Amino acid sequence: GEANTATTGGPRRRRVLVFPIPYQGHINPMFQLAGLLHERGFAVTVFHTHFNAPDPSRHPTYDFVPVLDGLPAGSPGTVAATVEHIFAINSSCEAPFRERLAALLEAPGGRDEVACLVADAHLLTLMDVARQQGVPALALRTGSAACFRNFMATPMLCDKGYLPASAESQLDALVRELPPYRVRDLMAVTGSRHEHDLVCKLLARAVEAVRTSAGFILNTFDALEAADLAATRRDLAGVPVFDVGPLHKLSPASSSSLLQQDRSCLDWLDAQAPASVLYISFGSLASMSGEDLAEAAWGVANSGQPFLWALRPGLARGAALPDGFAAATEGRGLVVGWAPQEEVLAHAGVGGFWTHGGWNSALEGACGGVPMLCRPCFGDQMGNARYVEHVWRAGIALDCGGVLERGAVEAAVRRLMRSEEGDEMRGRARELRSRAAEAIAEGGSSRRSVDKLVNHILSL
Ligand code: UDP
Numbered sequence: 212g213e214a215n216t217a218t219t220g221g222p223r224r225r226r227v228l229v230f231p232i233p234y235q236g237h238i239n240p241m242f243q244l245a246g247l248l249h250e251r252g253f254a255v256t257v258f259h260t261h262f263n264a265p266d267p268s269r270h271p272t273y274d275f276v277p278v279l280d281g282l283p284a285g286s287p288g289t290v291a292a293t294v295e296h297i298f299a300i301n302s303s304c305e306a307p308f309r310e311r312l313a314a315l316l317e318a319p320g321g322r323d324e325v326a327c328l329v330a331d332a333h334l335l336t337l338m339d340v341a342r343q344q345g346v347p348a349l350a351l352r353t354g355s356a357a358c359f360r361n362f363m364a365t366p367m368l369c370d371k372g373y374l375p376a377s378a379e380s381q382l383d384a385l386v387r388e389l390p391p392y393r394v395r396d397l398m399a400v401t402g403s404r405h406e407h408d409l410v411c412k413l414l415a416r417a418v419e420a421v422r423t424s425a426g427f428i429l430n431t432f433d434a435l436e437a438a439d440l441a442a443t444r445r446d447l448a449g450v451p452v453f454d455v456g457p458l459h460k461l462s463p464a465s466s467s468s469l470l471q472q473d474r475s476c477l478d479w480l481d482a483q484a485p486a487s488v489l490y491i492s493f494g495s496l497a498s499m500s501g502e503d504l505a506e507a508a509w510g511v512a513n514s515g516q517p518f519l520w521a522l523r524p525g526l527a528r529g530a531a532l533p534d535g536f537a538a539a540t541e542g543r544g545l546v547v548g549w550a551p552q553e554e555v556l557a558h559a560g561v562g563g564f565w566t567h568g569g570w571n572s573a574l575e576g577a578c579g580g581v582p583m584l585c586r587p588c589f590g591d592q593m594g595n596a597r598y599v600e601h602v603w604r605a606g607i608a609l610d611c612g613g614v615l616e617r618g619a620v621e622a623a624v625r626r627l628m629r630s631e632e633g634d635e636m637r638g639r640a641r642e643l644r645s646r647a648a649e650a651i652a653e654g655g656s657s658r659r660s661v662d663k664l665v666n667h668i669l670s671l
Pocket of ligand 1: 234235236237239468472492493494495496497521548549550551552553568569570571572573575
């Protein structure tokens with residue numbers, strides 16, 4: 212190994228352990244971060260569950276350590292089930308992770324080599340396990356800085372009576388303590404008391420994971436969330452915050468997709484007019500009813516707009532696109548099961564993005580210079596849609612309340628793709644793309660944060 216500075220004498224500890232929580236939107240940024248650290252000279256060990264396990268053959272330079280989780284296959288379908296799933300991952304992995312980590316540390320040179328663990332902020336129990344064994348733990352949160360402020364503010368918002376929201380009429384109230392959110396945009400603004408309590412516990416655990424961490428890593432960049440990042444730093448006094456996003460632009464192309472990406476759609480996009488195509492995707496977890504799917508499809512068909520639709524198997528619980536849709540859109544639409552989304556959103560042929568508003572999607576849309584139509588479903592998606600529409604002013608939020616209606620969809624698509632207002636949104640999205648490019652360029656804010664992160668890890 213390399214010689215260290217005179218102050219500490221020993222060899223530099225240059226192995227980073229990572230433990231993503233096994234959902235696509237969390238796996239991608241963790242692997243991108245790992246790629247970045249690997250480029251900077253760190254060896255990488257990926258701890259992972261059997262549930263949604265990564266494919267080691269696609270990352271030949273990393274070491275992989277499976278951790279027995281005993282979880283059934285298949286993603287949880289509801290908010291409550293997802294939260295329970297996250298708790299179950301924490302508790303069932305605790306003992307096996309302790310054993311695997313101890314074995315790694317006790318192997319020859321192990322303890323001298325390991326610099327830290329970077330875990331998803333939802334894996335508090337596993338961060339505790341690492342600390343108990345003398346390994347510093349950093350937290351990666353894969354949402355926005357604004358969303359994390361929402362996490363931190365939740366107990367106060369409950370005290371003040373914003374949450375749980377009990378009446379429909381409350382939902383449009385502005386949250387004075389957390390602008391520009393309205394009550395409907397908040398995390399934990401859910402139906403049942405049980406669900407509310409579960410979500411509050413989830414958020415409190417993530418905040419604790421971050422507060423007790425040796426460093427907090429966020430997939431965002433300063434020009435996108437300057438005020439929220441500054442407030443986060445202030446509230447987390449003592450914990451260094453590293454805004455290293457957009458990770459997908461800093462790190463070698465992601466090969467951490469759980470589903471096979473259909474790359475043929477890139478050739479199809481090459482043949483389309485600039486900024487003419489609406490790209491549609493609702494991410495890896497969101498689901499919709501067969502009714503909503505049909506309304507979405509007819510809205511898009513009736514808009515006359517060319518489109519590329521990444522229609523994940525299972526999105527509509529087995530329902531297919533309506534009869535007649537293929538014929539009605541013949542020659543101007545392509546439907547694939549799963550797309551290379553980062554590349555699609557960076558493609559010149561794409562002029563708009565209909566998204567569920569997951570943070571990775573919102574970030575990939577903004578960094579692709581593409582205005583968005585957001586139809587949020589749960590979690591941080593409502594808050595992200597609020598930022599897209601109200602702060603970035605680079606898109607339109609579709610009401611997430613009732614069922615979709617084809618006329619409303621058609622009108623929104625026209626507004627986004629073929630109106631002066633839509634062009635202005637596209638202009639602002641392209642402005643965000645430029646800001647993102649500056650952030651990751653030599654001397655840019657994210658590049659400097661990565662340098663600081665590397666030095667920080669070496670100093671632990
Ligand atoms: N994604 C993809 N192909 C698709 C749809 C999505 O590769 O057809 C990727 C997308 O690029 C993003 C991730 O899946 O990185 C979804 O994360 P996001 O936070 O947007 O939503 P989630 O799936 O967590 O709800």
